[in-house]
Amino acid sequence: MLAFTSPWHYFTDPVLQAPTIGSMLMCLASALIGVIVFLRRRSLLGEAISHASYPGVVISIFITAVFFPKAHDALAAIVLIGALCSSLLGLWVIEKMQRSLKVKNDAALCFVLSIFFGIGVLCASRLQFSHALWYQTAHIFLYGQAATMTDIHIVLYGTLAAAIVVALFFLYHSLRIAIFDRDYGKSVGVPIKAVDAILFILLILAIIIGIRSVGVVLMAGMLIAPAIAARQFSDRLHGVFILSGLFGALSGFFGNYLSVEIPEWGKRQGWEWKFALPTGPMILLTASAICIMALLFAPKRGFVRRRIRALYFQRECCRENFLKYMWKNAQCLPVEGIAKLQFGPKSALFVPDSSSAQNAYSQSSMSFCAEAEPAQKSSNLSSKANLAIPSMSFTQLKAGMGFSLWQTFWMLFCLKNEGWIEEKDKKFCLTTDGWQRAAHIIRLHRLWEVYLVHLGHGVEKVHRSAEEMEHILTPELEQELTLLLDNPQLDPHEQPIPSRNLFTFIDTKSAEKTSSSEGML
């Protein structure tokens, strides 16, 4: 036996049909308009307008009760008209207060919000006294009530929601300009003021439709929650619109669904205390839940994903630092020919960074490299490379990096798995790939140091920044820097900058060609 009724039932059952479809349509409309409100950073305007519509609702019900007591069917339409007038008045007051009376935006919104709502409360008390049954109808609009919606409501609200969708569809391009690039729009003749006016009207329309299912008090949340959720998934305006509408419709459905199902489920479980859940707040809670899930788990902007990516980045930085350390400690370069290409006539090969005091080089290794025979042309890098790259022991690495036992073990294990280092006789050395990667990092580091000095920073200060930037510079930025700085050979500490040539397996002919054209990198 299913714990919950099938959702399909809600579309087919004649009693449940109208509330479900009605809510979905209303929430769809408000979610779409909410995108605009959210992107324009006027999320709280919706709050003020929804409260301002309340007196209109009450007064229109009052008028119907007094003058047209038989017009039950037309009530929905009359209420909409009343709400529309009241909201327009509220909007006008807000604009007037800000413009002529120099009242700040938030104070104007709160003023209209509370005063209009108070007037509504007053009128409702009058209604309650003389026409108690009609008062119940007015009361519905506080927190919404989907259950009493009929087919008339679907037709009415459905038409209005469709009108909103159509209007947005036709206005799409002008809308985009009005939101993101107003000055450009004004210059090419887009009627920005007219677009703004239409958007305000659509906003009011969406609100007066929505208050029937979500209520006056919670309408503001229904406008922005789906929009916030949609924004986390998409960077394109049409994507945000579509997703927002989808989330709105889903909230409308599940709000209704859960508000009926949960008490039923409780009843079936035999809970002793029976309760009912109000639909309006349930719709809003569903929308908020979707919003929070989106904020946390959205693929690009979600918090959880971002944290994971940030941690991954930190891990990569750590690994690159390790490879760098091994590179710097390697006693000599792999192949003399490449060494010549790399460093040109000056034979200063390995000079330790002045700041990394741990790297001590023996004079013997220096002289060994300096005396190296030039240009042994070889096309097979790897075999020669591996023979020449010196290796380091576990304890050396652990001490040098300052890691704990397990950290070092884990690091070496991961790097070995990924192919950056290899193990030979209990000692570790860089593979060619590892070598290239490390050299690339060093290149970026030293390029950045040259750039900072070029900008005017002191030579002693640039190392710290370069330690960060070496992990961040993209190939495009690297290219820009090389061009800007005229392909420098030495960094500010008089150390050679590894060239880009090293990173391709080239035969000697093309190596010579590229060495002469190094400047055009």
Place this chain on the structure above:
Amino acid sequence: MMFFAAIQNNPYWGKNFFNVILLFIERMFSACLGKIGMGDLASDEIQICVLSLVAIASATVGTFLVMKKMTMLANSLSHTVLLGIVLSYLCLLPFLPKEEMSAHAVSVEVLLIASLITGLITTALTQFLTSFFRLQEDASTGLVFTMLFALGIVLITALTRNAHIGTEAIMGNVDSLHLHDLQLIFWIAFSNLFLIIIFFKEWKVTTFDRGFANSIGFSGSLFNYFLMVLTSVTVIGAFRAVGVLLVLAFLVAPVLTARLFSHRLKHVIFLSIGIGVACSVISVALARHFLSVYHLPLSTSGLTVTSLGALYLLALGLKWGLKIYQRRKPLLSKN
């Protein structure tokens, strides 16, 4: 609403607007002289006193909220305070008899703690959304308070099956005010006034020029938190009388009205207190008037807020009239 039969011995019964006010002044005099004890106060008088004290408490705090552009935060706090009240109410639910489920059941201390906690949670959550999720401030405010308010409504409806509490919380129930409420709101108004007065120059300088205030040693953010705490407490105090949403009217409308006429901070505060108190008296008198003359029981809190709005319009009219008079004055004096 009103129970007509039970209040026959109310001295205000059957009086119209002006008589109510006159009688009130007379009786207040006697009360000050000690001739009428606290226990003998009529319900109308209690209402006037409570509403006036709400006005005093709100005007003092509301002035700085408006100046600091924190009114939306006050709106946010007033919504989430409901959740705090609901939660504290629910914590006490097991200890209450089933019939006694009205808003009066919760004690003062619990309410105050609830206000502090919800105030802190609201601000913390809004800040969290803004900084960690890179959400814009207006959107995070809107999301936080509607979500928490919806939660409060769901809990309250589900767990008490008393729909009235939801409405009462929003709109208050002036007619069911006790002497007990008077005491609560008195202390809140008194402490608000006291704290604003003794720290007046600090409030002035931290609101006007935060950078300068920090440089001379007054922490801007400390006073911001202080203001939020005071607002939460005021909202709780007013919640029984006017409900959480209408407190906002008391916080904002008198200040905006006073601002039309005054250019000194002290005067703005006093004027807004005066306006709030006047509206309280007028609205209770009007409520009695409508009841006596037209036999219409109207919501007193609704009347109060409407009169606050009406007074603002009146003030605008007055100012406009004054401007025209001043423009015509040189012409008139020539004649």
Place this chain on the structure above:
Amino acid sequence: MMEDIPALKVEGLSVNFDTTSVLWDIHFQIPQGMLVGIIGPNGAGKSTLLKALLGMAKPLSGKMECFGSPLRKAKKRIAYVPQRSSVDWDFPITAFELVLMGRYGTLGYFTWPKKADREAAKKALELVGMSAYADRQISQLSGGQQQRLFLARALLQDADLYLMDEPFAGVDMATEKAIIALMDQLRDRGKTLLVVHHDLSTVDAYFDWVVMLNTCLIACGPVDQVFHADTIMRTYGRSNALLEEVIKLTQNKTCGFH
């Protein structure tokens, strides 16, 4: 000697905003009795430097001393004139009340301004030529008049070190001349003034000493020695576009956006 103690000594100051370096490893000293201009392009950290000196921006590292003692202790000797745009001029106070705020620091909590404080405020208003506007609402004043009020407030603080953030922004010529005359008078009385300035053409004329800043210190010293084409070029000349792009990329990477 008392005169040898520098008015301001900053060592290794680094300030971050989010993950961006706004100020980086700043070292400088300023002797007493100087009118100092802080110049640099937008975003160079000039306002941040002032805020760090006042304890409003938390530095990542660095030591700051004012008249030989750590900043916290020397707060009474420092007066701050913030940017005019940072304040809401619709606030309901009069010009006199604004100036009187200068005494609030010395009064502390639970004390009201005394008659002597009010007299001093009146004198300060006279000094800046604003006595006629004492009871005027501040929103009715022009930019230049508002700046003068700020200056009068700073005068009331009777400080030894004045920190001013762009006092000449949006101010008419007459007010600018009046302000610089006042600053000269203060300097002649031995006060030290640190002024964030944006107009390169007037640096020679106005200041004795200059601090040239572009996230890090380019130069600091007497105007005639330090303020010339090369240092100006290094402060303003190099394009920082690449740097800004990289910094933005760093921010995104550390927050996990890419």
